[in-house]
Amino acid sequence: MREIRTGRPAADLPSGDRQQACLALLDRLMEGAVLSPEEWRLVLEERSPETAAHAARLASGVRDRIFGNRVYIRGLIEFTNYCRNDCYYCGIRRSNCKAERYRLREEEILECCREGYRLGFRTFVLQGGEDGCFTDERLCRIVRDIKEAYPDCALTLSVGERSRESYQALREAGADRYLLRHETADEDHYRKLHPAELTLKNRMDCLRTLKELGFQTGAGMMIGSPGQTTDCLVEDLLFLRELEPEMIGIGPFLPHRDTPFREEAPGSAEETLYLLSLIRLMLPKTLLPATTALGTASQKGRSLGILAGANVIMPNLSPVSVRSKYQLYNNKLCTGTEAAEHLRELEKEMQEIGFQVVCDRGDYPGRA
Numbered sequence: 499m500r501e502i503r504t505g506r507p508a509a510d511l512p513s514g515d516r517q518q519a520c521l522a523l524l525d526r527l528m529e530g531a532v533l534s535p536e537e538w539r540l541v542l543e544e545r546s547p548e549t550a551a552h553a554a555r556l557a558s559g560v561r562d563r564i565f566g567n568r569v570y571i572r573g574l575i576e577f578t579n580y581c582r583n584d585c586y587y588c589g590i591r592r593s594n595c596k597a598e599r600y601r602l603r604e605e606e607i608l609e610c611c612r613e614g615y616r617l618g619f620r621t622f623v624l625q626g627g628e629d630g631c632f633t634d635e636r637l638c639r640i641v642r643d644i645k646e647a648y649p650d651c652a653l654t655l656s657v658g659e660r661s662r663e664s665y666q667a668l669r670e671a672g673a674d675r676y677l678l679r680h681e682t683a684d685e686d687h688y689r690k691l692h693p694a695e696l697t698l699k700n701r702m703d704c705l706r707t708l709k710e711l712g713f714q715t716g717a718g719m720m721i722g723s724p725g726q727t728t729d730c731l732v733e734d735l736l737f738l739r740e741l742e743p744e745m746i747g748i749g750p751f752l753p754h755r756d757t758p759f760r761e762e763a764p765g766s767a768e769e770t771l772y773l774l775s776l777i778r779l780m781l782p783k784t785l786l787p788a789t790t791a792l793g794t795a796s797q798k799g800r801s802l803g804i805l806a807g808a809n810v811i812m813p814n815l816s817p818v819s820v821r822s823k824y825q826l827y828n829n830k831l832c833t834g835t836e837a838a839e840h841l842r843e844l845e846k847e848m849q850e851i852g853f854q855v856v857c858d859r860g861d862y863p864g865r866a
Contacts, residue, residue: 520544521552527779528556532739538732545772553775557807560782565809569853570785570860571844572621572654573614573815576824577602581627583658584693587723589754589825590627596756598823601631604640606817611644611651614815617841618857621652623677623812628658638671645672652859656716659696659704669711676708677716679747682723682730683737690725705741714862716745716785721773722765723751731773739780744862745810746777746784749791752827767796771806778807783863785810794830801851810860813844 523541527533533541541549578601579590590597602610611622622644626632632640637657644653654675655668665676680701682688688698708715719734720726738746750765770792778786787810788803796802800811814821824830845855 516540517544517546517549520549524549524553524556524779527776528560533780535732535736538735539728541776542728542731545769550768550772550775553772553779554806557775557778558805561778561786561807561809564782564863567853568809568856568860569804569848570621570810571619571841571855571857572623572787572810572812572860573610573617573619574623574625574812575602575607575610575614576625576814576816576820577607578626578629578632579820579824580629580631581658582630583628583696585696586691586693586758587720587751587754587827589757589827591757594754594756597825600820600823601629602817602820604636604643607640608643608647610815610817611648615648615651619815620648620650620857620859621654622648622815623654623656625656625677632657634660634664634667638667641668641671641673650859652861654714654716659700662707662711665704665707665711665713669713673713675714675716675745677718677745677747678705678708679716679718679720680705680734680737681719682726683719683733684730687723687725687727687730691723702737705743709741709743714744715741716747717741717743718745718747718749720751720765721748721770722763724759724762726751735776735780738777742781742784744785745787746781747787747789748773748777749789750795752791752794752829754825754827764795767792767799767802770795771802774803774806774808785860785862787812790814790830791827794827801847804848804853805851811844811848811855813841 520541523537580599581590581592584591584593614622641653652674654677655673656677685698705717748770750767750770752764753759753762786808788800788808792799792803848855
């Protein structure tokens with residue numbers, strides 16, 4: 499492990515010493531150290547080809563030690579693009595009158611599961627906007643039907659902020675996991691991304707409630723979203739360290755043409771890859787996807803994500819007729835290896851970088 503022997507604050511170190519300090523902190527992180535806000539700031543500010551490559555090597559080693567060379571696949575079913583919220587970055591925000599709205603019928607959702615099960619998927623992810631049409635009663639019925647038909651499968655929901663009673667009903671109906679990206683842990687930054695009726699406190703309360711109810715819980719943030727600073731990312735990492743979610747989904751911010759952020763610059767794929775490595779080192783057992791957004795931002799984004807420490811990919815099981823309508827951002831990847839029917843191509847892509855696609859549930863280590 500590299501050692502930096504100096505009594506000077508990290509911010510005052512010469513640039514060469516700062517990079518050596520960053521490399522030493524990455525080594526410490528791999529060994530289980532808890533970094534201070536100042537140390538996180540230095541690690542984030544000193545991203546370079548050398549530090550990123552070192553972080554990826556360490557993260558890959560940690561991932562391989564826990565999970566081997568396995569990449570878990572989850573079958574994503576985007577079942578509604580109606581949403582009551584008006585988040586400034588999102589293409590399915592309620593104010594976007596140009597969005598071509600759809601809702602899958604219950605039998606269509608079950609047909610997606612049937613096809614996915616036939617292909618070998620053993621985890622289904624039901625993702626949608628916060629659509630009031632899917633009441634607790636209706637959503638619980640769908641959950642029960644899926645779990646009854648496929649008892650050996652894990653079921654993940656990603657349907658936004660709901661009440662504790664709603665989450666509890668969904669858990670009792672059989673849902674195993676819940677994804678709710680926090681987007682940012684910084685209050686001022688949150689206000690730049692969301693309208694006044696949404697609050698960071700409620701989002702954090704929802705995540706903690708999900709953990710309390712026994713869900714395998716997923717959080718995560720956008721990288722490079724408008725107004726994001728290094729200090730925002732420090733807050734994100736500190737929050738994730740505290741919450742210890744079983745899954746963390748991050749991806750670069752990508753603008754959508756019909757939102758207030760249409761002219762904003764996209765987030766960096768390179769920065770996203772670096773954050774993937776840092777998160778793997780900080781929380782070694784977490785399930786870490788190489789997201790569709792990363793695959794959209796970079797031609798080989800998802801393979802690079804796996805090489806940076808990720809171990810989950812979520813191919814799309816939605817009907818082909820609606821895939822292009824679930825547009826959270828421009829140019830969403832929805833063909834080729836993103837489509838479930840090209841699973842063999844995805845397997846080949848992973849084999850080329852030394853990984854094996856596996857179709858089991860892929861639970862969080864140590865959790866039944």
